[in-house]
Amino acid sequence: MTAADPVNVRLGQWQRRALLVGIAGVLIAIAGLLLEGWTQFLRSYLYAYMFWTGMGLGCLGILLLHHTVGGKWGMVIRRMCEAGARTLPYMIAGMIPILLSLPVLYIWARPEAANDPIIHGKAAYLNIPGVVARSIFYFAVWTFYAYRLSKLSTDQDASGDASLIDKMRALSAPGLVIFTFVTTFAFIDWIMSLEPHWYSTVYGAMFLIGQVLESFAFVIALVIVLSSRSPLREYMTRQHLHDLGNMMFAFMVLWAYLSFSQFIIIWSGNLPDEIPWYLNRLRGGWGWVALSLVIFHFAAPFVLLLMRGIKRHGERLLKVCLMMLVIRVVDVYWIIEPAFYGQKIQIHWLDFVTPVAIGGLWIAAFLWQLRSRPLVPLRDPRLEGAPRETVAF
Amino acid sequence: MLETRATGQVEIYGLMAEFDNPESLLAAAERAREAGYCEMDAYTPLPIEGLAEAIGFRRTLIEKIVFAAGLLGATGGFMLCWWMTVVAYPHIVAGRPLNSWPAYIPITFESMVLVSCIVAVIGMLMLNGLPQPYHPVFNVKEFERASRDRFFLCIEARDPRFHTDATREFLESLKPLEVMEVES
Numbered sequence: 001m002t003a004a005d006p007v008n009v010r011l012g013q014w015q016r017r018a019l020l021v022g023i024a025g026v027l028i029a030i031a032g033l034l035l036e037g038w039t040q041f042l043r044s045y046l047y048a049y050m051f052w053t054g055m056g057l058g059c060l061g062i063l064l065l066h067h068t069v070g071g072k073w074g075m076v077i078r079r080m081c082e083a084g085a086r087t088l089p090y091m092i093a094g095m096i097p098i099l100l101s102l103p104v105l106y107i108w109a110r111p112e113a114a115n116d117p118i119i120h121g122k123a124a125y126l127n128i129p130g131v132v133a134r135s136i137f138y139f140a141v142w143t144f145y146a147y148r149l150s151k152l153s154t155d156q157d158a159s160g161d162a163s164l165i166d167k168m169r170a171l172s173a174p175g176l177v178i179f180t181f182v183t184t185f186a187f188i189d190w191i192m193s194l195e196p197h198w199y200s201t202v203y204g205a206m207f208l209i210g211q212v213l214e215s216f217a218f219v220i221a222l223v224i225v226l227s228s229r230s231p232l233r234e235y236m237t238r239q240h241l242h243d244l245g246n247m248m249f250a251f252m253v254l255w256a257y258l259s260f261s262q263f264i265i266i267w268s269g270n271l272p273d274e275i276p277w278y279l280n281r282l283r284g285g286w287g288w289v290a291l292s293l294v295i296f297h298f299a300a301p302f303v304l305l306l307m308r309g310i311k312r313h314g315e316r317l318l319k320v321c322l323m324m325l326v327i328r329v330v331d332v333y334w335i336i337e338p339a340f341y342g343q344k345i346q347i348h349w350l351d352f353v354t355p356v357a358i359g360g361l362w363i364a365a366f367l368w369q370l371r372s373r374p375l376v377p378l379r380d381p382r383l384e385g386a387p388r389e390t391v392a393f
Numbered sequence: 394m395l396e397t398r399a400t401g402q403v404e405i406y407g408l409m410a411e412f413d414n415p416e417s418l419l420a421a422a423e424r425a426r427e428a429g430y431c432e433m434d435a436y437t438p439l440p441i442e443g444l445a446e447a448i449g450f451r452r453t454l455i456e457k458i459v460f461a462a463g464l465l466g467a468t469g470g471f472m473l474c475w476w477m478t479v480v481a482y483p484h485i486v487a488g489r490p491l492n493s494w495p496a497y498i499p500i501t502f503e504s505m506v507l508v509s510c511i512v513a514v515i516g517m518l519m520l521n522g523l524p525q526p527y528h529p530v531f532n533v534k535e536f537e538r539a540s541r542d543r544f545f546l547c548i549e550a551r552d553p554r555f556h557t558d559a560t561r562e563f564l565e566s567l568k569p570l571e572v573m574e575v576e577s
Contacts, residue, residue: 239442260498267495270487308456 007229008371015367022360029357032350040348042104045097047336048354050191051214051329052362053091054207057183058215059084060146061208064179067149067172073243075383076227076236076376080219082153083370085146090365092139094358098190099132108196118273119196126196131189138186145175153377160379183208194339198277200266206258210331213251217324220244224314224321231376235383238312245311248324252305256298280338285345289334296327329355404577406529407433407549408560409536410569415441418544421567422447425548428563432552436530436539448546455520459513466508470501532576547575 033041063081066074074081102109108126113119119126149168156164184204192203200206223244227236266274282290301320310316333351377383412418415437422435426447435441435448474497478484483491518524530536530547539545546569548560564572 237442264495264499268487270489306460 007226007231007375010229011367011371015364015371018360018367019364020360022357022362022364025353025357025360028353029350032353036348036350038101039104040350042097042101043337043340044348044350044354045358046105046191047333047351048358049091049094049098050336051332051355052358053088053094054211054332055215055218055362056084056088056091056146057142057208058211058213059219060088060142061176061179061183061212062215062219063149064145064172064176067168068176070169070382071243072382073240073247075380076223076232076240077219077244078153078377079373079375080222080370081215082146082150082373083366084215084219085142086150086369087362087365088139088142088146091362092136095135095139099135102128102131106193106196108193113196122196126189126193131193134185134189138182141178141182145171145179150373154373156377157374157379162381165380165382180205180208191336191339194336195277195280197273200262200274200277202258202262206255206262207335209251209255209258210328213248213255214325214328216244216248216251217321217328220248221318221321221325224318226375227314231374231378235376241314241317242308242311245305245317245320248321249301249305249311252298252301252324256302280341280343281334283343286334286338286343289330289345293327293331293334296323297331405550405557406532406575406577407547407552407555408557408564409530409533409545409547409573409575410564410567411535411571411573412544412546412569413542415439415444415544417568418546419444419447421546421564421569424567425546425563429554430548430552430560432549432555434547434549436536436545436547438540438542438544453520455513455516458516459509462512462516463505463509467501467505469508470504471497473504474500529575529577533573535571535573543570550577 029041029045032044059081062074063078063085066078066081098105103111107113107116108119108122109128109131114123148171152164152168152171155161187204187207191207192199220241223232223236224241226232263278266278269275280286301324304310304320310320337351338345410421412421418435418437419441422433422444425433426449431449433448435444437444471494475492475494478493478496479491485491486493530545535543536545546564546567548555548564554560561572
């Protein structure tokens with residue numbers, strides 16, 4: 001994008017605004033840190049950090065999926081996904097406060113954990129050097145895929161070489177498997193281990209699919225807003241919107257399927273080492289949060305995204321995307337925060353500040369990355385050709 | 394409604410124009426619609442974005458029927474489970490209440506999918522008139538390429554604006570490869 005490009009100018013305005021909001025949020029969060037103490041700050045920080053890191057991870061996941069299976073639906077959102085994935089290395093900085101104070105958040109990192117036989121049995125995996133080393137490894141893998149795919153994509157802009165499509169696919173297909181494994185372990189280390197007695201094998205997939213869903217909501221909302229201007233105006237068709245809406249619908253249903261699978265298995269078993277996770281999340285007011293998830297994370301979007309008239313209509317789909325983004329924050333909150341508060345809902349004012357603070361900075365970094373390349377992969381033959389043809393293939 | 398007009402000895406079903414690319418077909422369909430034709434159909438080897446709207450695609454009842462069937466299936470599945478575990482065979486299992494609704498959800502979901510799929514297939518066949526062993530468009534020899542590399546637009550004789558000569562002239566003006574009469 002050239003500096004004078006009207007889209008670039010507009011994105012630059014958003015970037016400055018997001019940065020200002022982020023800085024203001026960080027200042028308020030620091031005030032909260034001084035007023036409320038390190039423990040409360042980190043608790044509020046962790047979920048917001050996971051939400052926004054997940055935004056980058058979801059973008060990387062969509063990108064790997066798109067390169068693996070192809071499809072014109074991915075062409076209009078590819079640059080957004082690449083930019084989102086390239087924010088991941090910056091999130092390492094956000095991980096530092098968590099890694100430096102693991103014992104504040106994680107029971108297993110405290111010295112008295114040695115007396116707990118269950119945690120002691122997991123100490124070979126769950127220990128401070130292990131988690132720190134693995135966190136660095138996770139970010140290294142994500143950064144590699146984000147930058148390698150972006151590099152190939154930029155090369156394609158320069159040369160238009162069709163063999164680069166195969167190269168990206170050859171990288172992405174095994175990458176998708178590696179990404180899913182690595183990300184599952186990351187979520188086990190960072191959030192599942194908040195309750196170290198408990199475990200669930202579907203947890204990583206459930207959380208990851210949720211993150212992909214939020215990234216879909218974010219990039220779809222962004223392309224809808226940008227599709228009124230060049231260059232997206234020339235490439236976006238109603239069929240693109242329809243397909244993207246279907247993708248979001250599919251991931252929403254997959255999230256519901258995985259979440260409900262975990263619930264029904266643990267609920268049926270009703271075993272003392274498994275059921276507390278749900279007791280912590282259904283009692284003492286948390287049940288209302290869970291109910292709001294059932295309604296706004298599944299039932300409402302399920303009915304809305306079934307309707308053709310919504311998926312093919314930008315403004316309506318935009319509203320569904322915004323609803324998904326809000327309810328995704330609630331879901332991440334509901335999964336992470338009850339670990340600290342047990343069977344009593346506690347919402348702290350810092351919980352509202354941290355997502356805005358990190359979100360402002362993340363969006364600024366995202367837009368900065370987005371502006372560094374053309375908004376659509378101009379030389380990819382799948383973007384050109386007949387825009388009238390269906391985009392499903 | 395099915396009105397046919399005679400041209401010489403042969404009753405015709407309509408006039409068909411053949412195109413060699415999807416853009417021409419789409420443009421032709423749009424022009425025909427602007428010219429006031431409403432009873433027409435397009436035949437292509439691949440789905441073309443916007444073509445259904447161009448030939449006057451109308452929303453059908455099928456989506457509402459399937460939605461109702463889905464609701465019915467879900468309700469039926471749930472009530473079946475409820476009736477079995479609460480009314481017919483009330484056993485306490487693992488200390489849970491008789492109406493343990495989370496256990497019903499998989500059955501509820503599956504019966505919703507089952508009933509709506511069956512109704513969707515049967516309803517679709519009933520509404521679109523398939524299977525149809527005879528269709529006049531196959532009387533045109535060139536039509537076999539509709540499943541390979543040619544694109545056809547057929548304006549049907551039952552269209553109120555249909556007139557053998559005027560419609561042929563109109564179709565010729567769209568610059569097709571050829572305009573053919575479709576015998577009924």
